[in-house]
Amino acid sequence: MKRARNVGGFAASALIAGAVLWSLVTTDVELSRLLSAAPRIADFLGRMFPPDPTVMSEIVRGSAETLRIAIVGTLGAVILSVPLGILASDTMAPPAVYRLVRTLLALIRAIPLILVAMLMVGAVGLGPLPGIIAVAFHATGMLAKFYSEAIDNVERAPIAALESAGAGPILRLRHAIWPQMAPVIARDTIFRFELNLRESLVLGIVGAGGIGFYIQTYVRSFQYDKAASVTIAVIIMVIAIEAVNVALRRRFT
Amino acid sequence: MTPAIQTEDLAFSHLGSGLPALAEVALLTPEGAAIALLGPSGAGKTTLLTLLDGRLRGWHGRATVLGSALDPDRAPPLARRADTGFIFQEFALVERSTVLRNVLNGRLARMEFFRALLARPSPNDVTIARTALEDCGIADLAERRVDSLSGGQRQRVAIARCLAQEPRLILADEPVSNLDPVRAAEILSLLTRAARKRGATTVFSSHQPELARRFAERVIGMRNGRIVFDMATEDLSEDATVQLYQDAENPLSPLLQVVQ
Numbered sequence: 281m282k283r284a285r286n287v288g289g290f291a292a293s294a295l296i297a298g299a300v301l302w303s304l305v306t307t308d309v310e311l312s313r314l315l316s317a318a319p320r321i322a323d324f325l326g327r328m329f330p331p332d333p334t335v336m337s338e339i340v341r342g343s344a345e346t347l348r349i350a351i352v353g354t355l356g357a358v359i360l361s362v363p364l365g366i367l368a369s370d371t372m373a374p375p376a377v378y379r380l381v382r383t384l385l386a387l388i389r390a391i392p393l394i395l396v397a398m399l400m401v402g403a404v405g406l407g408p409l410p411g412i413i414a415v416a417f418h419a420t421g422m423l424a425k426f427y428s429e430a431i432d433n434v435e436r437a438p439i440a441a442l443e444s445a446g447a448g449p450i451l452r453l454r455h456a457i458w459p460q461m462a463p464v465i466a467r468d469t470i471f472r473f474e475l476n477l478r479e480s481l482v483l484g485i486v487g488a489g490g491i492g493f494y495i496q497t498y499v500r501s502f503q504y505d506k507a508a509s510v511t512i513a514v515i516i517m518v519i520a521i522e523a524v525n526v527a528l529r530r531r532f533t
Numbered sequence: 534m535t536p537a538i539q540t541e542d543l544a545f546s547h548l549g550s551g552l553p554a555l556a557e558v559a560l561l562t563p564e565g566a567a568i569a570l571l572g573p574s575g576a577g578k579t580t581l582l583t584l585l586d587g588r589l590r591g592w593h594g595r596a597t598v599l600g601s602a603l604d605p606d607r608a609p610p611l612a613r614r615a616d617t618g619f620i621f622q623e624f625a626l627v628e629r630s631t632v633l634r635n636v637l638n639g640r641l642a643r644m645e646f647f648r649a650l651l652a653r654p655s656p657n658d659v660t661i662a663r664t665a666l667e668d669c670g671i672a673d674l675a676e677r678r679v680d681s682l683s684g685g686q687r688q689r690v691a692i693a694r695c696l697a698q699e700p701r702l703i704l705a706d707e708p709v710s711n712l713d714p715v716r717a718a719e720i721l722s723l724l725t726r727a728a729r730k731r732g733a734t735t736v737f738s739s740h741q742p743e744l745a746r747r748f749a750e751r752v753i754g755m756r757n758g759r760i761v762f763d764m765a766t767e768d769l770s771e772d773a774t775v776q777l778y779q780d781a782e783n784p785l786s787p788l789l790q791v792v793q
């Protein structure tokens with residue numbers, strides 16, 4: 281047993297070392313190029329400064345669209361996750377069903393959002409719609425899993441206690457199950473909304489709507505000062521989202 | 534006096550377990566009394582109390598609780614369940630809800646449906662709940678969330694919920710098993726006193742014969758799913774309780790005999 285673990289540990293170390301060496305040898309990271317890149321990056325940053333404030337209206341429009349994509353996308357994920365969460369729960373669904381649904385959700389989680397967005401742009405064209413579909417699809421992989429865990433973690437004892445006290449099924453749902461699940465579901469949904477908002481900032485780069493579109497446009501057309509303004513706006517948004525969500529999540533413990 | 538509980542030839546085996554959890558159990562419990570249920574681990578105390586609460590299916594025999602016969606295949610109607618209160622060994626409280634909310638949960642069946650659904654108890658319901666909290670000495674905890682309470686405080690909330698339900702029969706499954714000796718006596722004393730004040734019959738299971746002596750008028754001894762004695766507390770001899778635990782047959786003993 282111990283020997284087996286040692287052999288396994290050695291194999292893993294060798295594999296990691298091999299992978300690092302292979303990457304270093306096959307990528308041409310010559311020291312000279314790395315050094316000469318430094319002034320070029322400095323030059324690039326210099327051209328971003330000072331940021332161009334005239335793109336304010338684009339920033340507002342782009343941010344609003346990103347926010348809309350995240351909100352509607354999260355809503356879509358919630359709507360999909362309620363039934364899928366029930367089907368992925370081992371206390372609600374038979375083994376054959378919940379194993380299948382869990383595998384499906386794991387597969388969905390394995391596909392990066394940006395990839396889904398590219399496929400959706402191909403399917404339905406440019407604009408926020410492919411972004412919304414991509415976010416809803418991608419977020420369901422995680423949210424439905426969270427919901428199923430919230431269902432499975434409901435303690436049975438208080439339900440039996442209310443039943444013993446003469447409360448019918450609706451009152452048991454309302455007073456024994458709902459108080460256990462509601463805060464968990466609220467917290468998970470807010471958490472996923474934060475991720476959706478962060479991740480959809482870059483959707484515009486592949487044409488799926490939102491503020492990312494402007495970053496891509498300005499960088500491609502060498503308007504680095506404008507790109508800088510948008511980047512600053514994105515950073516501010518991310519910080520604001522996090523602050524709001526930390527405050528919100530604290531309410532649901 | 535009419536009996537609160539009357540049973541004949543009760544028998545039951547848990548699914549997948551060859552041994553009977555209950556066999557030939559016959560009980561007659563006068564209304565208004567406090568009865569202690571003693572017996573070693575696995576004797577069938579929880580099984581018997583669960584059956585009497587109407588939550589066990591597939592048993593045999595006859596059981597009449599508060600004048601109505603229990604159906605082995607069907608849960609009793611909700612209105613009748615409200616008349617039997619159960620205190621769970623592990624409290625069975627809604628952890629994220631407040632103490633008051635949990636105690637009011639005991640009254641859900643007594644409220645008008647929409648008041649219960651919308652969590653808008655009548656002033657009368659709130660008064661009854663607060664009186665139960667006072668009787669259990671935890672009036673000051675009403676607005677606290679249960680997940681912030683100690684084990685002893687939770688125990689009191691569980692008892693208060695049962696009292697607020699205003700049951701005519703209280704079935705308490707080891708209501709003091711995880712408390713220190715002083716606290717245990719205190720809680721049993723308040724439970725039996727509050728029950729007496731409300732004219733309710735109490736059956737509590739326990740592993741402590743001294744508590745049975747102090748707080749019950751009758752003592753029932755169980756072993757291997759059978760009732761081995763059922764007598765007035767003053768007739769309970771030291772010998773009887775010692776034997777109840779010492780001679781307890783368990784699946785291990787034949788093995789031990791072989792070893793010896």
Ligand SMILES: Nc1ncnc2c1ncn2[C@@H]1O[C@H](COP(=O)(O)OP(=O)(O)OP(=O)(O)O)[C@@H](O)[C@H]1O
Nearest residue numbers: 547548550554572573574575576577578579580581
């Ligand atoms: N869910 C179950 N499935 C199978 N067997 C069970 C189950 N619950 C109890 N039993 C068995 O039924 C018998 C009686 O159990 P019960 O819980 O009624 O005993 P108890 O007197 O309450 O014990 P304790 O003092 O340990 O709480 C035991 O042999 C136990 O192993």
Ligand SMILES: [Mg+2]
Nearest residue numbers: 578579580706
């Ligand atoms: Mg028990």
